[in-house]
Amino acid sequence: MSSAISSREYLQRRSFIELDARTRAKSLFDSRTDRELAGPFDRIESPWLPLQGVTPQADDGCIVMRGTIGGRQAVVIAFDGAFQGGGIGEVSGAKLTSALDLACRDSQEGKPTSAVLLLETGGVRLQEANLGLAAVAEIISSIIALRQYAPVISVIAGPIGCFGGMSLAAGVSSYIVMTPEGRLGLNGPEVIEEESGVEEFDASDRSLIWSIYGGQQRYNQGLVDVLVDDDANQMIETVRDLIAQGIPEVHRSQQVDLYRSRITALDTSTQWDPAVVLWSAASLARPTGRDQRPTDDKKEHHQ
Amino acid sequence: MINQPQETGAKSWTTRREEKRRRTESVQPWLKGPILTPEKVVDALELLLKSGDRVVLEGDNQKQADFLSRSLVKVDPKKLHDLHLIISSISRPEHLTLFELGIAKKVDFSFAGPQSLRLAQLLEDGKIEVGAIHTYVELYARLLIDLIPDVVLVCAERADEQGNLYTGPNTEDTPVIVEAAAFHDGIVIAQVNQITDQLPRVDIPGSWVDVVVQADRPFALEPLFTRDPRKIDDLQILMGMMVIRGIYERHNVQSLNHGIGFGTAAIELLLPTYGESLGLKGKICQHWALNPHPTLIPAIESGWVKSVHCFGSEVGMDDYIAARPDIFFTGRDGRLRSNRVLCQLAGQYAVDAFVGSTLQMDGDANSSTVTKGRLAGFGGAPNMGHDPHGRRHASPAWLDLIPSPSPIARGRKLVVQVVETFHSGASPAFVETLDAVAVGQKAGMPIAPVMIYGDDVSHVVTEEGIAYLYKAEGQEERRRALAAVAGVSPIGLKAKPAETAALRKRGIVAYPEDIGVHRLQANRSLLAARSMEDLVAWSGGLYTPPPRFKSW
Numbered sequence: 001m002s003s004a005i006s007s008r009e010y011l012q013r014r015s016f017i018e019l020d021a022r023t024r025a026k027s028l029f030d031s032r033t034d035r036e037l038a039g040p041f042d043r044i045e046s047p048w049l050p051l052q053g054v055t056p057q058a059d060d061g062c063i064v065m066r067g068t069i070g071g072r073q074a075v076v077i078a079f080d081g082a083f084q085g086g087g088i089g090e091v092s093g094a095k096l097t098s099a100l101d102l103a104c105r106d107s108q109e110g111k112p113t114s115a116v117l118l119l120e121t122g123g124v125r126l127q128e129a130n131l132g133l134a135a136v137a138e139i140i141s142s143i144i145a146l147r148q149y150a151p152v153i154s155v156i157a158g159p160i161g162c163f164g165g166m167s168l169a170a171g172v173s174s175y176i177v178m179t180p181e182g183r184l185g186l187n188g189p190e191v192i193e194e195e196s197g198v199e200e201f202d203a204s205d206r207s208l209i210w211s212i213y214g215g216q217q218r219y220n221q222g223l224v225d226v227l228v229d230d231d232a233n234q235m236i237e238t239v240r241d242l243i244a245q246g247i248p249e250v251h252r253s254q255q256v257d258l259y260r261s262r263i264t265a266l267d268t269s270t271q272w273d274p275a276v277v278l279w280s281a282a283s284l285a286r287p288t289g290r291d292q293r294p295t296d297d298k299k300e301h302h303q
Numbered sequence: 304m305i306n307q308p309q310e311t312g313a314k315s316w317t318t319r320r321e322e323k324r325r326r327t328e329s330v331q332p333w334l335k336g337p338i339l340t341p342e343k344v345v346d347a348l349e350l351l352l353k354s355g356d357r358v359v360l361e362g363d364n365q366k367q368a369d370f371l372s373r374s375l376v377k378v379d380p381k382k383l384h385d386l387h388l389i390i391s392s393i394s395r396p397e398h399l400t401l402f403e404l405g406i407a408k409k410v411d412f413s414f415a416g417p418q419s420l421r422l423a424q425l426l427e428d429g430k431i432e433v434g435a436i437h438t439y440v441e442l443y444a445r446l447l448i449d450l451i452p453d454v455v456l457v458c459a460e461r462a463d464e465q466g467n468l469y470t471g472p473n474t475e476d477t478p479v480i481v482e483a484a485a486f487h488d489g490i491v492i493a494q495v496n497q498i499t500d501q502l503p504r505v506d507i508p509g510s511w512v513d514v515v516v517q518a519d520r521p522f523a524l525e526p527l528f529t530r531d532p533r534k535i536d537d538l539q540i541l542m543g544m545m546v547i548r549g550i551y552e553r554h555n556v557q558s559l560n561h562g563i564g565f566g567t568a569a570i571e572l573l574l575p576t577y578g579e580s581l582g583l584k585g586k587i588c589q590h591w592a593l594n595p596h597p598t599l600i601p602a603i604e605s606g607w608v609k610s611v612h613c614f615g616s617e618v619g620m621d622d623y624i625a626a627r628p629d630i631f632f633t634g635r636d637g638r639l640r641s642n643r644v645l646c647q648l649a650g651q652y653a654v655d656a657f658v659g660s661t662l663q664m665d666g667d668a669n670s671s672t673v674t675k676g677r678l679a680g681f682g683g684a685p686n687m688g689h690d691p692h693g694r695r696h697a698s699p700a701w702l703d704l705i706p707s708p709s710p711i712a713r714g715r716k717l718v719v720q721v722v723e724t725f726h727s728g729a730s731p732a733f734v735e736t737l738d739a740v741a742v743g744q745k746a747g748m749p750i751a752p753v754m755i756y757g758d759d760v761s762h763v764v765t766e767e768g769i770a771y772l773y774k775a776e777g778q779e780e781r782r783r784a785l786a787a788v789a790g791v792s793p794i795g796l797k798a799k800p801a802e803t804a805a806l807r808k809r810g811i812v813a814y815p816e817d818i819g820v821h822r823l824q825a826n827r828s829l830l831a832a833r834s835m836e837d838l839v840a841w842s843g844g845l846y847t848p849p850p851r852f853k854s855w
Contacts, residue, residue: 010840011832018833159533181834181854210854230836 013231017157017181021080024118024157025065027232028076028239033067038095046089048128057083062092064099070240073111075103078118081160087125088166093135100142100152107149114150114243115143117173118157122188123164136165143172147251151175153242155235156182161213163188172253175225175242177235178215184223185213211274223252319488326351326490327513337466337509338498339516344374347514349382351490356453358407359389359446359480362398363439363643365525365615366473368458370494370518372397375456380405387411387434389450391442391476392682393418395523402431411450413437414680423678426746436678436752438685440647443476446483455484455491458522461502462495466509469502472616472624472639473524477507479644485511496521503636526618526849528594530568532832538766541815541825542721543569546658547578549769549818550719550762551587555699558590560650560687562659566721568598570658575605575831592650592687595620595631595639597848601831601841603630612649613641614683623845643683650687655700656717657687661754663737664722666782666794668757668772671739678746681754688755690716704761704773715773718755719762724790731792733785757781763788767795768814775811787812 019027026034038044040058049056061083065076077096079086088096096117103113124132143152151174156162161183162170170176170184178184189203189212202208211217219227226242228234315321329350333343348371352358360375361368376397386407390398393415401407402425411434415422425431437445446452457477459468470477484491492514493507547570550556561567574588589609593599595617602608611631616624616639624631624639634640650657661670672679694701694716701714722732743751761773767788775781787803789795806812815822832838835848 008840008843011837015833018827205851207850207853214854230834 010229013229014233015230016232016235017159017179017230019232020082021061021078021118021120022063025063025076025078028069028116028236029065029067029074030069030071034065034076035067037064037066037099039063044091044095046091046128048090048131049084052127054084054127060089060091060095061086062095064095069114069116069243072243073106073113074116074243075099075113076116076118079121081120084125084127086119086121086160087127088121088123088132088135088139089125089128090131090135092125093132093139097135097138097142100139100146104142104146104149107146112150115146115152116239116243117152117154117169119154119162119166119170120157120160121162121164121166122160123166133165136169139166139169140172143169147172147174147247149247151242151245151247153177153239155239156184156215157230157235158182158215161185161188172251174248174251176218176223176252177226177228177238177242178218178224179228179230179235180210180215181230182215183210183213184215184218189213208274217274323488323490323513326353330514334514336464337512337515338462338464339514341517341519344371344516345377347516348375348492349378351492351514352378352383352386352454354382354384355386357387357389357450359452359455359457359484360398361391361455361457361476361480362394363391363476363615365527365617366458366475367395367523368456368494369395369397369523370516370520371456371458371492372401375406376400376404378406384408389442389446389452391439392416393422393680394525396421399425399431408432409434411435411437411442411445412680413439413442414682416679416682419677419679423676423742423746426678433746433748436680436748438647438681439476439643439683440651440686443479443483443644446480451487452480452484452489454489455480456494457481457491458494458518459507460495460522461497461499462493462512462515463499463502463509466493466512466515467502467505468493468495468507468509468512468515469504470506471503472621472641474506474641475615476643478642481507481511490514492516494518494522503638504634506634506640524618526852528563528596528617529619529848529852530563530565530596530598531835531852532568532572532598532830532837533834535565535569535572535827535830537826538723539566539569540573540827540829541766541820541822542566542723542764543573544577544820544825544829545764545769545813545815545818546570546719546721547573547583547587548581548820549813550656550658550717550764551578552581552583553818554655554703554717556587556656556717557698557700558592558654559588559656559658560592560654561596562657562684562687563594563596564660564721566660566723567658568596569830571596571598571602572830572832574602574607576829578607579605590654592646592654595624597835597838597846598832600838600846603627604841605831612646613639614643614646615641618849619847622847623842626845647683647686650683651689651691652694654687654716655698656719658719658721659684659688659755660721662726662732663734663739664720664732664763664785664794665734665737665757666785666797667778668720668760668763668781668785669737669753669755670720670722670757670760671737671752671754673737673739673742673752673754675738675742678742678752681752684754688718688720689759690718690761706774715761717762718760719764720755720760721764724765724767724788724792724795731794733789733792733794735793765790768812769818771811771813774809780806780811784811 045056061080063078106113154170154173158181192201193203218224330347387409409432460471461469591611664670704715705712740751763770765788770784786798
């Protein structure tokens with residue numbers, strides 16, 4: 001993290017992480033343009049959780065809001081990490097997919113509508129496993145449909161991060177924004193520790209975990225477009241800028257050869273130290289349209 | 304008629320001194336001054352200790368003489384066995400391996416947190432004999448009375464060639480342990496991280512020390528008092544607000560000790576925000592007996608805190624402390640001088656209030672952290688968490704707890720327990736019978752290992768409200784007051800609405816609204832720091848958290 005934290009000014013910021021999901025979503029919109037769709041008073045709850053002794057939540061942990069951001073049409077979908085770890089179930093998955101599909105329809109009808117996903121999620125909700133997995137497939141295809149017309153921005157602020165199937169959804173979005181406190185990965189640290197033991201991976205060791213999944217590392221690896229401090233104003237500005245910027249020339253997930261070449265170039269015969277960034281940041285071209293340059297892949301592996 | 308000795312001169316009055324001389328001479332070949340060749344440490348222990356000796360192994364809940372304990376495990380049990388160990392905190396696996404190997408047989412201790420399961424098992428298998436479980440001060444007191452040590456194994460940061468020791472910020476228990484041996488012809492063996500020509504300051508004079516050995520690696524140190532503000536939840540914040548309003552402000556608490564936990568961390572982080580908004584700065588919480596909790600940094604930086612005396616130090620806090628000598632006790636070298644015994648005494652006699660938490664509490668407010676299968680011991684909590692009847696000086700808070708005026712009434716220390724009615728996983732914190740009762744019986748202990756006795760507790764704070772137990776008249780009313788704040792736990796279900804209403808009217812029970820605390824205001828935005836990064840920022844970069852707490 002930056003040297004900012006050794007100064008008192010850091011304390012004056014308005015933390016984005018500390019905002020709950022609904023407040024996060026609301027904070028991104030131009031003043032008084034936001035309205036919530038399928039909100040808690042519509043009581044669209046998970047029918048599966050009560051059967052398993054889990055109290056459902058009136059919005060199923062997924063908040064959908066529509067309005068304008070920097071004067072442009074946008075929909076924000078925020079996951080509530082405080083409910084079931086932000087896990088995707090049948091209802092929350094359907095809310096997200098429908099929001100993306102409506103944005104896609106509006107965009108096709110000449111009203112470009114960007115989508116911002118505020119991801120605090122461990123992935124598929126275990127209590128609704130198969131339905132959640134199906135939802136992830138739908139979400140991914142809806143993102144890919146929308147991103148032809150308007151940017152889809154994934155924001156991973158923390159503290160939960162973005163894991164499991166939803167990390168794939170983030171991967172196909174147009175831009176990824178993270179804070180240093182955010183984490184992005186397929187298998188979460190607790191899962192790996194449980195499967196392979198604490199010797200292999202100590203999920204309670206924050207510096208180890210963040211050196212692998214953390215925002216700074218993901219940014220250095222070129223998997224993230226913008227790294228922002230935990231500051232609500234910076235976050236709002238970043239999202240507004242990216243929406244204004246529009247669709248990237250080429251999406252990250254279309255650059256299969258680039259990423260494949262990086263993986264093949266990795267020397268896996270020795271144990272990597274997570275503190276050493278896998279691909280040297282200096283020789284690294286940002287692989288999305290935001291800062292697109294021709295790349296010389298051969299130079300990008302470790303030195 | 305005065306009894307005359309039968310044969311003058313036949314009895315030696317210097318047996319301990321002679322025995323000490325004999326043993327230390329036997330290791331002379333490996334010594335240069337007091338400095339022992341590290342390769343010979345196991346051989347030296349075999350000669351300096353004798354089977355059946357009473358040996359103190361320094362290991363409190365922060366620093367550990369781990370080079371000496373790892374070396375002691377390597378002695379030949381045929382040569383050295385049946386030691387009586389005195390360990391304030393049984394923290395390291397080899398502490399118990401000593402018993403499995405037969406090198407040690409009996410133990411007197413205070414705390415066994417990390418090893419509490421294995422200790423209970425060894426006790427059941429008859430491999431270990433427990434003298435007693437003590438509080439810290441109590442154990443050190445016995446070193447001077449009936450548990451006088453033959454040998455003490457301690458640790459220091461540095462030594463010079465004369466054997467002077469620098470124990471630095473983590474001085475902790477070393478002075479009292481060394482004193483008990485050095486002045487009663489016991490042998491003092493110290494492990495040090497480093498041997499240098501000059502010491503920053505002398506914490507233990509060389510004339511008290513017999514053998515110094517350089518350790519293979521710096522002594523082990525655990526960051527036990529660091530709580531990540533990210534893990535503080537809204538209920539803990541609500542309880543913190545109630546403590547500030549309903550206890551600190553109400554009774555004018557000037558001096559205090561906080562136990563370690565997220566509840567007390569929340570209070571520390573609420574002082575510069577919520578406390579400030581109530582206009583309480585400079586009016587409460589000015590003097591502390593406290594480990595250097597990182598969560599106290601914002602209160603110190605905002606000018607709430609006038610002084611802090613410390614039991615020990617805390618990993619990552621040393622530079623911050625050194626830069627705030629007006630607040631902390633520091634030596635000429637600028638670094639903290641902690642002292643567990645003195646701080647325990649200070650926390651016992653010189654503070655208005657103790658605030659702590661517990662795992663279980665019964666209907667009479669007795670509490671214990673001993674739960675099924677675990678023999679965790681007490682540490683220092685009972686010293687802080689009782690009303691010392693030897694206190695004679697008055698303070699506003701102490702006087703405020705006199706329930707009814709009387710010419711010879713004495714004041715009372717505030718002993719506050721902050722307890723959420725349920726733990727995660729839906730197990731109630733308020734129970735009919737403490738697990739400690741069954742654990743004590745199974746371990747053959749003469750009394751149940753109760754940490755804080757109910758009659759010492761003046762206030763219990765839960766997310767429901769505050770029970771001002773000291774105001775209750777009689778045992779029955781005390782029970783009703785506690786039940787009124789015990790939620791839907793087995794104890795709380797006994798509360799009757801009409802009785803609770805009457806108790807609230809008389810001020811024996813207060814719910815948040817009764818003391819002007821708004822439940823909806825209780826959220827994390829009230830915390831002065833909400834992450835480790837915030838604490839670093841408050842310290843101006845002087846606090847350096849241990850890696851496992853850092854995500855940057």
